[in-house]
Amino acid sequence: MKQPQPWNIFSPVPNAASIAAGLKLIPSHWSLTPLADKSPTRKNWQSEPKIPHETIAELILHGERRISKKGNPYTAYYSGFGVRTGDYSDGLLAVDIDGASAEPLLEAILCDKIPHTVSWTSNKTGRKQLAIQIPEHYREPLQDFTRAVVTEYNGLRTLHDEDGKPIELLEFRYNRCQSALPPSRHPQTGQYNFSNTPADTLVIIASERLCQFLIQQNAKVLKKSQQEQEEAIRRTKELLQRRAQYQNSGVTNNIIDFYEFEILPRLTAEKIFCWNGHNFRSYGKTLKGAPPWRHSASGTSFHVWDTGDHWAWQDKATGEGGGAIQYRWKLKGGSGTPRGTDFVEIVKELAADVGLSLPEPQSLYQSGFEPDPQQYLEYLKQETLVEETIELEEAFIKAADKERQAELKELFVENDIQAKASHWIKNQLKKLKRLTNWQKSQQGQPSAPEKTPLPSRGWVIKYEPNKPLPTPSELAGIEPPKIVFSPGQRKEVRAKLIALGWQFSYDKSFTGAGKSHDAGLTEPDPDSIGKIWYWDSNHRNCSTATVASNYTDMVVRHDGLVAVPGRTNALGEPHLKYASTPDEKELAIEPSNCFQADTFIKLREKGYTIEPSGLNPLCQNCPFNRGDSDDGYNCAKNSGMGFGYRHQRAMVMEQHLIRANLSSAPEPAVISTRDASPKKPNTKHTYDYSHDTCFVEEASRTLKGIETITAIDKDLAQLWLEVEQGDETIYQALAEFRAYLFSALNGEIENFHPRYGASHWAFMDDAPTPPENIEYLIKRLKERILLKLEDIFVEPESVTGLGGKWRSLGNFARAHFKQEARHQTAEYIDNLPPNILIHALEIWASLKPGAIRVNRHRLTLTIGNQRPGEVLRAHKHVTLMDATADKVQLAAHLGVDPNSIIEMEQERPAINNLTVCNVTVEGMGSNTFSDTCKQRQVACLEALKEKYGEDLAVLGLKDNDYIEIDGHWFYDNRGTNAFVGKKAIAAFGKPMANVGALKDEYLTLHGTAEGFDDYYQSTILAEIEQLIGRQRPHLDPDNQYVIYIFNKGLELDYLADYGIQVKKLDAFNLAPEAGTETEILLWKLQQAYQYLIDHGEKIIQTKLAAIAEVTQGRLSQFAQKYGGWKGLKKILASLLESYRDANNWEPPSDDELALANDGLKPLLDGEPSKAVTFVADMRRILGLDITLRVLRCLSLPLQAKLLGLFLAHFPEEVLPGEVSTSGVNIEGT
Known part of the structure; x- marks a missing residue:
């Protein structure tokens, strides 16, 4: 690799013109910041207003004039620019693939291949960055998300060194981050280059899965931050107490106190971080340099900053960090915090660095800690040579001009812990409030919009009849928009989506907006041979009149339907349910259409599936299976008591509008999958849905892509016996799993909950490792050993040769043998164990998705149910209807990509009544x-x-x-x-x-x-x-x-x-009378007050104290927490007056509101007994005036609750005069 030409900030980069020209490729809405060798060096670059691209070009070509802290003018140049990710660039996310081993992690997170989007590289092997757009509705939940570094995910791991530290990683950058863009200078490779430029490539929109992953990463960071904040508050309070004790007495025998109160305030960054190879550079308030214990390619991965009460450090590559003690221990080859004599030696070393000697244990009782005079004078002499550090860029610090070089920053900060703690806690209260709002949004609570709310996952299109809608091919791989339409346009929008080729639409209109009503009025296309199906788990007792009137109900196999007293359907007809007992069957208003209906239910509950429409084994041996006979007792051609289901079903199938349960759907002739569309042979008993459309009512309930199977230990013992009798070799090969399973069922596994058993992960964590040939063993079990469903249906003995005058005898014999076979089959079905063992083995071996749960001698499996998705995927178009479902969940049940479903929603009505x-x-x-x-x-x-x-x-x-x-x-x-x-x-x-x-x-x-x-x-x-x-x-x-x-x-x-x-x-x-004991007491007291006032009597405290039933001694002790009776009296007066008078005080401050809403209110809601102590603490720490203002921030019901807690303890001297409670609102409605 050719080394780039040397450069410093005092002159333009050699190719400044081409870098400035590269700005033309950058989208105008991307917010940029100028860089010096990858690094942003402007003060407040993370929050400063957007800089025009033209200004960025000027800074690169001509630089900017500056004045050093010594008063010397100079011109500083930049070598490129970076995009400020996150909200400053309208939700842009940068994904940094830092090494080839990080790519599989990204693919696993996306559950897809790396997308085609705007991307660029530093020209290092395996290094590249991707630009991804965060959808608008996810920007608020991610507003606190900055960055996430991932080195492991679902069993995948990036490249690590011999010590287990990551060498390559995957990084997601969002708010308060930046990524250098081409053609900016790179200090090692020369420059960055685009792989896909913004000029010819669209920035892909982040998938639902990726957004959820980022939210989860952010939640982890926020949770950790909250824990750190809580711990810091605890430690600050503890430190204040210890310091107060130390300053008052000057006595301690604690080496930690000596370190924190005497050594730490005197330590500066240059004293602590003493390795001479750091080569620190100043980046705002952070010093960045090289770590002493490993090679750093950038030389800036070791960060140091002032926390406010001490200097902290972190190695960004390894995640290690701490303070002065942890740094010195790391230099000596240790890790974490040293213990014992190692700890003492480190403290001695740091004490010597600031001119102190660690006192001997007996001298720790002296008044204060005076340093050794000679050492301390030397220390002060050195300190006078340290001038205030100027915040200059990396190259300026390296400049050869000694006059311009800056002295290191004076890092000693006055350690005013009290002031810092007060300021810090206020900030934490604000952060806590923001965190609470974020947590609420994570629980599915939409933010309050300015206009009529219309929460959406992605972009929104307002439907206008004359404007085109997008096609599936135009949005391949992109989350489709939500189509918002006006009342009366639903059928028009749906018809257009069908015509455009959308197979799945999701109508998420608000409850009562007419989704089901309009579905009931939808008519089949007269030019199409297709039907319209209305899939509904409550199809028989439909709640929508138009659907009940216009769609024919698909009959179900039943042994009688009985009316539910007091309930009707949308047409006022009786609400029907299965007749499950002999008495109910006698009262059935719909006679039985299948006397074997209960047998079908038993088989389904045991995990066996029988095709509902075909000639299954049960139907084949049914006495009403009479082939082509037309004698009036043929289930396929007639109906009567106990038969006729097949005939009734065939009649319904001739209709064009049908409502049914998906479990009753005909088997699809063509089964499509997400990856391909294999065809299933079209037989006599399958149905072609390719011309049909459908509606799915309450889609989150009707569409279920899972099913559960349950078995008790007796059933499992029977199944394992079949395995043992079928093949001893397989039985022995699975012996370890079998023993573990029965131990779990019997509650013998130590880690399992004695009452609730074991969840899937608990079961799998302790389960033995499957044998290497597990797939072969399961295949053998399926093929040859375990009982198959068809094996339990007994064939009647045949009768031949009885013709002529013996024909009637032959018919009698055949009928007898058939009846005998049916009874034998019914007995076998009753004793048939659930179809569970194969599924359990496949889940254990990770050969199929599913979940195992064990509890009290019972094994429950949750497995995938492909059939509902197969039926719906076979349709020409499917409209999912549900006001509150999650589209990603619906897609998972369907077995399709969420981006193949387009949302539509009617403008939400106002519900202000x-x-x-x-x-x-x-x-x-x-x-x-x-x-x-x-x-x-x-x-x-x-x-x-x-x-x-x-x-x-x-x-x-x-x-x-x-x-x-x-x-x-x-x-x-x-x-x-x-x-x-x-x-x-x-x-x-x-x-x-x-x-x-x-x-x-x-x-x-x-x-x-x-x-x-x-x-x-x-x-x-x-x-x-x-x-x-x-x-x-x-x-x-x-x-x-x-x-x-x-x-x-x-x-x-x-x-x-x-x-x-x-x-x-x-x-x-x-x-x-529905209140708590305290609230009931308050109510009684209020009644007493009112009685005395109504009768013109003066309120005598002794009468009311008698109601409270407390001793004077206890009351005296209680009042001391509030500055005596005088202070408690003012608090009670404030609460009582709030009941009667409007609050005329000036508006409360943010901190007062935070104390009321985030401190006092949760206690009143959850732990009322602690609220009184909280008020006492406020009175002691903040004073009476602020405490009263905080109490005024509470709502009247909460003030009433707090008043009740106080009145339960007051003595006669406390109650303030004659206080009317006539304005108290008891109902609250």
Whole structure:
């Protein structure tokens, strides 16, 4: 490689003109910063306003005039420019592939090949950078994301050295970062060059998967930062206490105190970092140089900075870092923090560097620490030679002109810990507030927009009939836009998307916006032979009148359907369900169409699939299988009691509009995959969907690409017995896994939870390694050993030779043998073990996606179910309908690329006539409630019934048998019109799906649990968002509607983005008897106050103190925390006055709001007993005035709660005079 010409900042680079000309290739919206050999050297380059590209060119060609800190003028030149990534360049992400071994990591993260996008290289082998555009809706969640370095991912690892340190890495750069652009100078290769220029290459839009990965990386950084902040606050408080103790007494026998209070304040950067090969260069407030313990190609990967109370360092390549002690220990070959005598020796060494001697243990009790006079004079003499460092670029520090060279910066900083701690804590409170907002956005809560909210994943196109829409080929590999349309345009937009060749569209319009209604009015194309399918798991009891009227329902195999009392479908007809008991079968209003229906259900539950439409083994031996006979008892041609399913199904298949469950769908004649489109032979019992279109109602529920199989230990023992009898060699080869499996089932694995068993990862972590020939063993089991489904169907004995006068006898014998074979088959099916062992072995051997869960003698598998996706992929067009589904999840269930699905959404209606009351009930943190908590819920419900009467609908969890409910979470909060027009809904509990089952589903679909926590939270919020549309308030804007959600811990403020008014209430606000003990006490006290006032009596404290029932001794001790009775009296007066008077104080400061909202409020919400201590601490540390201002920041209900906590302890001397409480709002509604 040819070495570049030497250059310093005092002259232009030799090819300055060509570098400046290269700016013409750079997009105008990319924000640039000038560079000197890859490095940005301008002050505040990360935050300064955008510099015009013309100015960048001027700086490269002609430089800029500067004045050194010694007053000498000079001209500084630049050698190139870099793009400021992140928000300054409208969401641009730079991906730095620093070595060939980093490429596989990027492909694994993207789950795809490296995309074709704008890219450039430094011309080093294996080095290149990619430009990727972050979608608009992800920019807010990523606003705090700066950079992430990845060296390992899902088992892949970049190149590392012998010590295990990374040599190559993958880096993602976003906010507060920059990347040098071509044709800027590179100090080692000469210059950067484009591989794909912005002039002829589009910047690819970041995929959903990549954005989620970046959010996860950012979350890790934020979590670590928060932990570090909390630890720093703890250490600062501890340090303040220790320092105060030390300064007051001057006594310590702690070497750490000696180091922190005497040595550390005297240490400067040049004293600490004593290796002479660092060659530090100043970059703003950071010193960068070479590390002593390894070679650094850049010479700047060792960073040093002032934290405010000490000097810190980090080796950016290895991640190691620390302070002075860790640096000196690292120089000696150690790692981390030294211990014992090693620690003492390092402290002695640092003490000597600043002119101190480490006192002997007995002299540590002397008053203070005076340095050795001679050493200290020498130290002061050296310090006078150190002048303030000037912040010059790398080349200026290297300049030969000694007069212009800067002296090193004076690094000694006055160690005013108290002031620094105060300032630092204020900053942390602001960061904490920002972090909290970010965490809320990660839970699926959209940000509050200025206009009608329309959250979207990518770019948005407002549909206009005369403007074209994009085609799939135009957006190959790019996330498609969301098409936003006006009411009445839905069918038009869908028809255009079909004509343009889009196979999948996703209608995400708000609940009640008419998705299902319009689907019911959609008519088949008269020029097409295709059908329109309406796939719905609730197809039989359809909740949309147009669908129920116009689509023919696909019959299901059943042994009778019975009406559910009190429930109807959209047409007012009885709500039907399977008749599962003999009594229900007697009451069936739809007679049985298959007397073997229960057998089919048993087989499905055990993991065996039987084609619903063909002549499967059960149908072949059925007495109503009569071939071409037309005697009235042929299931294929007639219907009667116990038969006719095949005939009824054939009649439905002649229709052009059909509603059905995907499990009842005919087998597709052609099965397509994501990578190819292999054709399945078209047989008599398959169906060609290639001309058909469809709607998928409640897509997140209807479309399920997974299924579960469960077996108990007895079933598994039977299956292993079959293996042993079939092939002893295979049985022995799998003996280790078999023994481990039964140990897990019996609860004998030490690491498994005694109650909940083991999740997939816990099971797999302890599982033995599969044998190398596991695929062969499984193949053998499938082919020859384990019982196949067809083996259990008993063929009747044949009867031949009985003709003529013996024909009737022959017919009788055949009927007898058939009946006997059926009984034998039914017995075999009852004893048939679940089809689970092969699946378990394949998941264990990582031969198929899935999840294993073991609990209490029960094995549960979650495996992929390809059939729903196969059916839908066979259609010409599929419209997915769901107001709250996740497109990536839908794509995973479908088995397609998320970018093959185009979103459409009707303009969201205003819902400003709906109020959601987020009601906190003590004890509802989980969905397991104590008897006391249940009583509180009953009290709240009774209060609402009294207020709303018949206009109240009640929703709850399935096991909420202590209250009378009208529907259940997960079922009646979505896809139903049962609550339309109800003025109020009371919903009890959180809609939390079984976390284990949902995690297994996620793992099966995605192959990783990464991102699951965010997904799980989004499912809870999705159920709530479904609920808020059930009353259809937007269709009745002249009336007000309200929903009460009873829970503890849910954050619902994000619903305000929909125009909804969100109120936070305590259960006590609705019904005093639903409050906590403290709130009930407060209520009683309020009643007492009111009684005395109403009767004109003077408030006598002794009467009220008697209600509190506390001793005077305890009250005296309590009051001391607040500066005695006088201080406590002022606090109580402030709280009581807030109930009666408006707050006329000046607006609170940010810090006061932070203390109220981030400090006091969470305690009142979660740990009320600690709130009183918190107020005491504020009074002691901040003073009374600030404490009172903080209390004023609380809402009235929270002030009431705090008042109750205080009044539970007050003596008669405390209550301030005659205080009226007549203005107190008890209901809160």
